[in-house]
Amino acid sequence: MKELKIGVIGSGSTYAPELIDGFIKRREELNVKQVVMMDVDSERLEITGNLARRMVKRAGMDTEIILTTNRREALDGASFVVTQVRVGLMEGRARDEKIPLEFGILGQETTGPGGFAMALRTIPVMLETAREMEELSPEGWMINFTNPSGLITEALSRYSKMQMIGLCNVPITYLMRFAKLYNVSVEHIYMDYFGLNHLTWMRKVYLDGKDITAEVTERILEGDAQDLLGFPFNKSMVRSLGMLPGGYLQYFYHRDRILEKQLTSGNRAEQVMKIDRELLELYSDPDLNEKPAILDQRGGAWYSDAACALISAIANDKKEIHIVNTRNKGALGGLPNDVVVEVPAMVNSAGPHPLVMGELPLGIRGLVQVVKTYEQLTVEAAVHGSREQALLALANHPLVPTVDIAEKLLDRILEENKAFLPQFYH
Numbered sequence: 001m002k003e004l005k006i007g008v009i010g011s012g013s014t015y016a017p018e019l020i021d022g023f024i025k026r027r028e029e030l031n032v033k034q035v036v037m038m039d040v041d042s043e044r045l046e047i048t049g050n051l052a053r054r055m056v057k058r059a060g061m062d063t064e065i066i067l068t069t070n071r072r073e074a075l076d077g078a079s080f081v082v083t084q085v086r087v088g089l090m091e092g093r094a095r096d097e098k099i100p101l102e103f104g105i106l107g108q109e110t111t112g113p114g115g116f117a118m119a120l121r122t123i124p125v126m127l128e129t130a131r132e133m134e135e136l137s138p139e140g141w142m143i144n145f146t147n148p149s150g151l152i153t154e155a156l157s158r159y160s161k162m163q164m165i166g167l168c169n170v171p172i173t174y175l176m177r178f179a180k181l182y183n184v185s186v187e188h189i190y191m192d193y194f195g196l197n198h199l200t201w202m203r204k205v206y207l208d209g210k211d212i213t214a215e216v217t218e219r220i221l222e223g224d225a226q227d228l229l230g231f232p233f234n235k236s237m238v239r240s241l242g243m244l245p246g247g248y249l250q251y252f253y254h255r256d257r258i259l260e261k262q263l264t265s266g267n268r269a270e271q272v273m274k275i276d277r278e279l280l281e282l283y284s285d286p287d288l289n290e291k292p293a294i295l296d297q298r299g300g301a302w303y304s305d306a307a308c309a310l311i312s313a314i315a316n317d318k319k320e321i322h323i324v325n326t327r328n329k330g331a332l333g334g335l336p337n338d339v340v341v342e343v344p345a346m347v348n349s350a351g352p353h354p355l356v357m358g359e360l361p362l363g364i365r366g367l368v369q370v371v372k373t374y375e376q377l378t379v380e381a382a383v384h385g386s387r388e389q390a391l392l393a394l395a396n397h398p399l400v401p402t403v404d405i406a407e408k409l410l411d412r413i414l415e416e417n418k419a420f421l422p423q424f425y426h
Contacts, residue, residue: 001031004315007074007137009129010084010146011037011067012044014279014295015303019082020052021291022304024059029312036066038074045069047283054289071132078137080311083129084145087121088420090276094269095416097262103409105399106259109268110148110198111251112399116378117413119151120390121420123382126152130160141314141351143167143307144325150197153325154340155379165352166325166340167310168197169303170246176302177228178216182207190321194332194343194357197325199371200246201364217244241363252367252398310347317349326352332368333359339372370396385423387414 008019016037023032037052039045049067056063068074075081086093096114097107108114126146133142142164146152153166171193172186179186184207192204204213219225221235230247237253238245251258282292306322313320321344328341331354335341345352360368377393380386387410394406414424 002315003031003033004079005034005036005077006032007036007038007078007081008084009038009071009074009081010086011048012039012041013084014048014276015084016048017051017055017283017291018295018304019307020055022308023063024055024061026308026312027059027061029316030308032063034064034066036068036074036078038068038071040069042069044280047280051283051288055291058289071129072136075133076136078140079315081133081137081140081142082145082307083126083142085122085125087125088417090269090273092118092121094267097267097269099412099416100409101262103405106251106255106262108251111248112397113394113409113413115148115151116394116397117417119148119378120382121417122146122152123155123379124423126156127159127383130156130162134160134162138162141165143310145303145307148197150325150340150342151375151378154375155382157327157340158379159383163351165310166197167306168325168342169306170198170200171323172302172306174202178205181219181225181228193323194341195246195368196371196375197342198248199368200342201241202244202246220244255399313347314349314351319346319348321345322347322352324352326354329354331355331357334365334369335360335372339376367398370398382423385426387424
């Protein structure tokens with residue numbers, strides 16, 4: 001088996017042990033010789049890195065864990081680079097979620113104006129990383145988990161030459177939930193799943209090749225699986241669609257409900273910061289040498305399964321189906337071929353080959369097209385520091401009600417994020 005060097009950018013994340021756990025589980029198929037854990041926060045990195053070392057030791061593996069604050073060291077000669085960075089840290093996320101609320105718009109980390117602000121901060125950093133990777137590991141693959149994943153992957157696809165796949169844990173989470181519902185392993189479930197990242201639908205669900213969509217839909221709407229989608233969608237809407245909506249569609253289909261809840265309940269970023277502090281304290285225990293169960297509460301469960309399975313599919317030329325963010329290439333009719341979509345793809349040593357999913361159904365086509373337009377405009381705004389493109393991006397987003405609000409919101413976002421947006425202030 002070929003020896004692999006894995007670079008992990010953003011290893012101070014409390015998710016880092018998830019990834020190490022994934023490599024431990026797949027040691028029979030992935031010969032991970034070295035994991036270079038990189039983060040700008042050396043204190044957090046020390047905590048997550050030392051836990052990683054204890055986990056590897058407990059598993060009896062000779063994988064070398066290297067800790068560094070130098071990104072180039074992690075990228076140099078890497079077979080795979082997993083990116084999970086958060087520019088502006090969790091405090092940035094808190095701002096992203098709060099600012100839209102001032103304008104009567106729901107605040108969400110990856111969707112709407114919150115995701116827009118996050119993308120403006122993050123795209124330049126990810127493109128820098130990509131340029132360094134082109135120089136230091138041109139044969140390597142970037143597996144991007146950095147949010148907003150679809151937008152970041154769109155920017156990388158447009159403005160870099162490296163091999164790259166965007167990944168999200170939502171599809172694998174649904175696969176796991178369906179598998180649990182039918183008491184089978186995940187290999188028995190297949191989803192006809194498509195859209196954009198955090199804007200997806202499940203047209204069909206199969207169990208061992210048998211179409212169980214109608215049965216599953218009724219179990220979700222009326223029966224014993226009402227929590228499966230993660231949100232109680234309007235039943236008439238689900239039946240009218242003839243498809244199951246992915247959880248993030250709650251922010252589009254039920255923005256009134258979400259906004260009301262956000263205005264009365266606590267900020268999600270602040271809740272996550274609290275969980276993060278608890279996890280780091282737990283990780284600091286020198287006797288802890290495995291992934292703690294509490295990590296699953298952080299959101300992002302199955303993230304390591306998705307990442308490690310994808311890495312294995314490429315490294316071992318497996319020709320497996322994975323749901324990924326990649327260039328459309330005709331997979332979804334109604335969108336340009338060169339934009340990034342989230343669809344099933346056959347993955348082998350040459351990377352992802354998207355499956356043809358047909359025309360976008362009329363009932364969702366407009367929403368997908370307008371959100372993709374917003375994404376393309378956001379990428380241009382972030383890359384060129386263009387206030388004009390930024391205004392057009394926000395004005396096109398379905399959650400932003402008027403151009404006047406879009407303009408005021410943009411001013412506020414640019415001002416609050418000034419330290420991270422030099423491209424707008426040159």
